[in-house]
Amino acid sequence: xxxxxxxxxxxxxxxxxxxxxxxxxxxxxxxxxxxxxxxxxxxxxxxxxxxxxxxxxxxxxxxxxxxxxxxxxxxxxxxxxxxxxxxxxxxxxxxxxxxxxxxxxxxxxxxxxxxxxxxxxxxxxxxxxxxxxxxxxxxxxxxxxxxxxxxxxxxxxxxxxxxxxxxxxxxxxxxxxxxxxxxxxxxxxxxxxxxxxxxxxxxxxxxxxxxxxxxxxxxxxxxxxxxxxxxxxxxxxxxxxxxxxxxxxxxxxxxxxxxxxxxxxxxxxxxxxxxxxxxxxxxxxxxxxxxxxxxxxxxxxxxxxxxxxxxxxxxxxxxxxxxxxxxxxxxxxxxxxxxxxxxxxxxxxxxxxxxxxxxxxxxxxxxxxxxxxxxxxxxxxxxxxxxxxxxxxxxxxxxxxxxxxxxxxxxxxxxxxxxxxxxxxxxxxxxxxxxxxxxxxxxxxxxxxxxxxxxxxxxxxxxxxxxxxxxxxxxxxxxxxxxxxxxxxxxxxxxxxxxxxxxxxxxxxxxxxxxxxxxxxxxxxxxxxxxxxxxxxxxxxxxxxxxxxxxxxxxxxxxxxxxxxxxxxxxxxxxx
Numbered sequence: 212x213x214x215x216x217x218x219x220x221x222x223x224x225x226x227x228x229x230x231x232x233x234x235x236x237x238x239x240x241x242x243x244x245x246x247x248x249x250x251x252x253x254x255x256x257x258x259x260x261x262x263x264x265x266x267x268x269x270x271x272x273x274x275x276x277x278x279x280x281x282x283x284x285x286x287x288x289x290x291x292x293x294x295x296x297x298x299x300x301x302x303x304x305x306x307x308x309x310x311x312x313x314x315x316x317x318x319x320x321x322x323x324x325x326x327x328x329x330x331x332x333x334x335x336x337x338x339x340x341x342x343x344x345x346x347x348x349x350x351x352x353x354x355x356x357x358x359x360x361x362x363x364x365x366x367x368x369x370x371x372x373x374x375x376x377x378x379x380x381x382x383x384x385x386x387x388x389x390x391x392x393x394x395x396x397x398x399x400x401x402x403x404x405x406x407x408x409x410x411x412x413x414x415x416x417x418x419x420x421x422x423x424x425x426x427x428x429x430x431x432x433x434x435x436x437x438x439x440x441x442x443x444x445x446x447x448x449x450x451x452x453x454x455x456x457x458x459x460x461x462x463x464x465x466x467x468x469x470x471x472x473x474x475x476x477x478x479x480x481x482x483x484x485x486x487x488x489x490x491x492x493x494x495x496x497x498x499x500x501x502x503x504x505x506x507x508x509x510x511x512x513x514x515x516x517x518x519x520x521x522x523x524x525x526x527x528x529x530x531x532x533x534x535x536x537x538x539x540x541x542x543x544x545x546x547x548x549x550x551x552x553x554x555x556x557x558x559x560x561x562x563x564x565x566x567x568x569x570x571x572x573x574x575x576x577x578x579x580x581x582x583x584x585x586x587x588x589x590x591x592x593x594x595x596x597x598x599x600x601x602x603x604x605x606x607x608x609x610x611x612x613x614x615x616x617x618x619x620x621x622x623x624x625x626x627x628x629x630x631x632x633x634x635x636x637x638x639x640x641x642x643x644x645x646x647x648x649x650x651x652x653x654x655x656x657x658x659x660x661x662x663x664x665x666x667x668x669x670x671x672x673x674x675x676x677x678x679x680x681x682x683x684x685x686x687x688x689x690x691x692x693x694x695x696x697x698x699x700x701x702x703x704x705x706x707x708x709x710x711x712x713x714x715x716x717x718x719x720x721x722x723x724x725x726x727x728x729x730x731x732x733x734x735x736x737x738x739x740x741x742x743x744x745x746x747x748x749x750x751x752x753x754x755x756x757x758x759x760x761x762x763x764x765x766x767x768x769x770x771x772x773x774x775x776x777x778x779x780x781x782x783x784x785x786x787x
Contacts, residue, residue, distance in 0.1 A: 221502075224248070225494030232343075239343045239619050241497045241577060245612070248501020268586040269443065271492055272366075273457040275578065277439030278489050279338075279363045280461025284747035287356040291558065294357055294548040299364030302540045306334040306533065307372050313532055314606075318525060321599045328376035329603045332584050333533060333610045335369035337577025338362035339493050344575070344619050349626055352635050353558040354566065357549075358573055366579045367454040371397055373583050381592050400451030402459045405442045409463025412438055417467075420474060428477035432484050438464065465748065472738045473731075475759045482756065496578040500608065503585070507601075507608050526609030533610065534617070538571040565629055572621040575614045580607055641750045644740045646692050648754070649685045651736035652729035656681060673714070677722045681729065716776035723769045730765065734758045 228247055232240040288295065307330045314326035321329070338359045341350070375390050416431055439457040446456030471478070508519075549562035584607035587600055656678045734755060741751040 221495045221498050222491055224251075224498050225491055228498070229490060229494060239340065239615065240494075241340050241343060242615055242619065244494055244497035245501040245504070245615075248498040249504040250501070252502040253505050265586065268582055269440070271496055272370075272454065272579065272582050273439035273443040274436070274488055275492055276363070276366055276454060276457045277442070277461035278485050279359070279366075280458040281465045281485070282748070282752075283359050283363055283462075284356060284749050285462070285465065286744050286747045287353065288360050288363075291353065291357055291360065291552055294545050294552065295360035295364065297545045297548055298357070298361040298540075300368055301544060302361075302537065303331075303334045303365050303368045303372060305540055305544075306536055307331050307369075307376075309536055310334075310529070310532060314529060317528060318602070321602060322380065324376055324380040325597075325599050325603060328373055328380065328587065329606055331369050331372035331376050332587075332603070332607050333529075333576055333580055334372070335366045335576070335579040335583070336362045336574050337579065339489075340575045340577040340615060341573045341618070341622075344622055345573075345626060349629070350569070350573070350622075351566065351629070352637060353552075354570060354573075358570070363458060367398075367401070367452060367458055370454050370579070370583055371452050373587075377587060380598065381588070397450070397452040398455055400449070401446050401453065401455030404446045404449070404451055405456035405459025405461075406463045408438065408442045408445065408456070409460040410467065412460075413464055413467030417471070420471075420477070425474055425476040428474070428480055431477055432480045435464070435481060436484060436488065469738065469741060472734055472755075475762050478755070479759050479763070482752070493578055496581060500581045500611065503604075504608065507605050522605065523609070526606060526613055529606060530610045530613035530617070534571055534574065534614070537574045538567065541567050541570055563629075565625055569622060569625045569629070572614075572618045572625065575618045576607075576611045577615075580611055584608070637747065637750055640740075640746045641754065642692050644737055644746050644750065644754060646689060647740055648733035648736045648758075649689050649692070651732040653682055653685050655728050655732035656725060673718055674721060677718065677725055681722070681725060685729075713776070716772065720769070720772045720776050720778065723765055723772055727762065727765050727769065730758055730762050734762075 224247060225244070228240065228244045232238070232243055235243065307327055310330040310333075311323065311327040314329055315321060315323045318326075336358065338355075338361075341358055342355070345355075371394060375393070412434070416434075419427060420431065438460055442456040442460040443453035446453035468478075546562050546567065549558065552558040553561055584604045587603060588597055589600060591597055737746070737751060737754045737758070740746045741748070746754075
């Protein structure tokens with residue numbers, strides 16, 4: 212099958228499985244995609260795809276990690292940095308060494324460096340798969356933030372460890388001093404490259420959009436989509452971690468976005484584009500895993516001459532050891548940091564044994580594990596086949612399936628036994644932010660002395676009537692928010708029809724202009740709440756998305772209203 216046909220087929224199947232998952236809620240989407248991919252590849256005449264490992268890593272990993280770095284709530288990420296780092300760095304090192312020696316002892320035919328490579332490739336977790344399984348089960352909010360932060364960083368640390376293990380296998384030499392030095396250089400260098408490119412792009416984008424406004428929004432979004440690939444390629448070219456460069460570029464771009472509250476069109480296109488990219492790429496990777504499954508199963512049987520049940524036993528033993536090591540690290544290495552975060556108010560849920568167990572089974576492996584396994588080179592420097600490559604890919608794939616199935620079964624059972632949480636901090640913060648936005652909008656409605664002197668008494672009277680009408684709307688919204696509903700009423704209201712059509716049309720133009728002024732004041736207030744850390748990035752995106760939709764709707768109405776009233780479309784009393 213040609214490459215173009217393969218890409219189109221994978222994207223089509225990704226979209227169809229995403230729809231099917233809405234009807235088959237009992238089965239997580241990744242399992243559906245893996246099963247479908249295996250089904251269409253299993254027959255002799257099925258779909259068979261060969262990958263260039265380097266191309267595979269370049270195409271799939273940078274945009275996914277960039278999106279994770281861009282979306283993750285930064286306030287929670289830094290507030291819970293200690294447990295996140297203990298999981299993302301400490302647990303990865305614990306897993307690489309502990310599990311690496313265990314794999315070499317369990318399967319002596321696998322060289323120690325290859326065992327380290329396998330342990331490194333199965334160390335990253337997949338928060339997307341966890342979210343798919345726990346979508347309606349109530350995974351505690353802060354625990355999910357920890358899992359997201361862990362997944363963001365251990366993708367990089369696991370793949371960097373994989374790179375060293377592969378290099379050791381290719382060269383036959385491994386110096387721990389050099390490894391430590393190279394790890395620091397690659398990590399810090401990757402973060403510096405990514406942050407520099409992220410801030411550089413953001414500065415250039417700000418300079419351009421200050422002159423052009425939202426006219427170049429589509430081009431800016433396209434350049435943003437290309438940024439993670441640029442960060443990855445530059446990082447790899449100069450010998451640092453391209454993975455960490457993509458992560459750092461995403462984080463830096465997110466911080467720069469906090470200063471771009473007025474670029475509505477660009478923000479809406481960016482949100483839609485990244486949602487599409489994430490859904491397409493995550494779906495494609497799990498489908499590709501399924502498409503590779505028949506070949507992956509057959510290779511170790513041929514290489515090692517093992518019976519299939521022996522290989523399944525290896526998968527179960529390695530996956531069980533992986534989860535036990537995670538539970539052990541959570542219990543002894545991370546629980547104290549979680550308990551301290553709970554006492555300091557950074558984490559609402561108490562780190563109980565049930566929560567530790569849920570966090571253990573949430574260590575699901577997914578897209579990055581598959582990408583890392585398939586990126587292992589086929590040949591050594593001397594032209595010989597890479598030792599036990601087929602076994603490595605098989606065991607990594609088996610670990611993905613084992614943790615997915617174990618998590619799908621265990622997490623619903625565990626989470627149902629957790630205490631029902633009260634109102635979360637995020638919900639409370641969103642309600643308070645909506646109240647602050649309403650108050651800012653009411654403040655924006657006041658007339659200045661200059662406006663009173665500049666216009667006729669008739670205009671001032673009409674203006675006061677519209678302001679009174681809108682003020683009552685915002686008071687009603689505040690009353691609902693005080694009741695704890697957290698929901699805002701619609702901006703649509705019943706308008707009384709004046710006797711004079713001209714006055715009615717002018718009044719409508721004025722009302723829409725004032726609504727736009729209120730929306731802008733609300734949006735500024737919401738961004739101010741984020742700048743002062745009273746809400747996080749998730750809440751900011753939720754609230755700003757609502758206001759952006761209202762903004763676009765009102766601007767379209769304003770154009771139509773001015774045209775109907777016979778006004779110049781460029782004339783503006785208040786909206787600009």
